[in-house]
Amino acid sequence: KAGVTQTPRYLIKTRGQQVTLSCSPISGHRSVSWYQQTPGQGLQFLFEYFSETQRNKGNFPGRFSGRQFSNSRSEMNVSTLELGDSALYLCASSLETAATQYFGPGTRLTVL
Amino acid sequence: AQTVTQSQPEMSVQEAETVTLSCTYDTSENNYYLFWYKQPPSRQMILVIRQEAYKQQNATENRFSVNFQKAAKSFSLKISDSQLGDTAMYFCAFMSPNTGNQFYFGTGTSLTVIP
Numbered sequence: 001k002a003g004v005t006q007t008p009r010y011l012i013k014t015r016g017q018q019v020t021l022s023c024s025p026i027s028g029h030r031s032v033s034w035y036q037q038t039p040g041q042g043l044q045f046l047f048e049y050f051s052e053t054q055r056n057k058g059n060f061p062g063r064f065s066g067r068q069f070s071n072s073r074s075e076m077n078v079s080t081l082e083l084g085d086s087a088l089y090l091c092a093s094s095l096e097t098a099a100t101q102y103f104g105p106g107t108r109l110t111v112l
Numbered sequence: 113a114q115t116v117t118q119s120q121p122e123m124s125v126q127e128a129e130t131v132t133l134s135c136t137y138d139t140s141e142n143n144y145y146l147f148w149y150k151q152p153p154s155r156q157m158i159l160v161i162r163q164e165a166y167k168q169q170n171a172t173e174n175r176f177s178v179n180f181q182k183a184a185k186s187f188s189l190k191i192s193d194s195q196l197g198d199t200a201m202y203f204c205a206f207m208s209p210n211t212g213n214q215f216y217f218g219t220g221t222s223l224t225v226i227p
Contacts, residue, residue: 033214042218042220045215090157092215094213103156103158105156
């Protein structure tokens, strides 16, 4: 089985722009979670989608949003980028609730 | 709220030796799962081992084993016969079905295996 894939792997944007990141889960997995990883804050939960519905959301501003499609692929969008949004964004998929999460390689976002 | 604490920011071990990474957590939940993930310099997070809280037996995966002390809320990872490929950041994580599928991570322990 193919693992979790994320595109693009690297992204450079400027302040004020918006960005969309994509995640394709492992085949058959219906849950997709997003995390932000920074040296200062560590790994922080953004949100989780299950069967196209957002089930859980972390403590991030409304500039961070996401969605999930019927094929379980997920996208996250960050609008009005700030320098502090520079981070590694990790996507993880799992079969169902209370299941192990499997991570993608991440998208490295740099905001200039 | 759930919290996970890893008190060892950095550790090193000689190749072929054994090392133990510490993790403590705080929760009021009874039904939960604990994980150790490894993040090598390539940055892909890889599952090392998983422990269900209802299981008294400690999980093992080849050279990796855990010491799960539920009453003490402690979940340490032991790596035996350390190999150069074990060099990575190790994250302890907590998840409870009662709080959704959200994982709570510790701040990580950077492990270096010295040849």
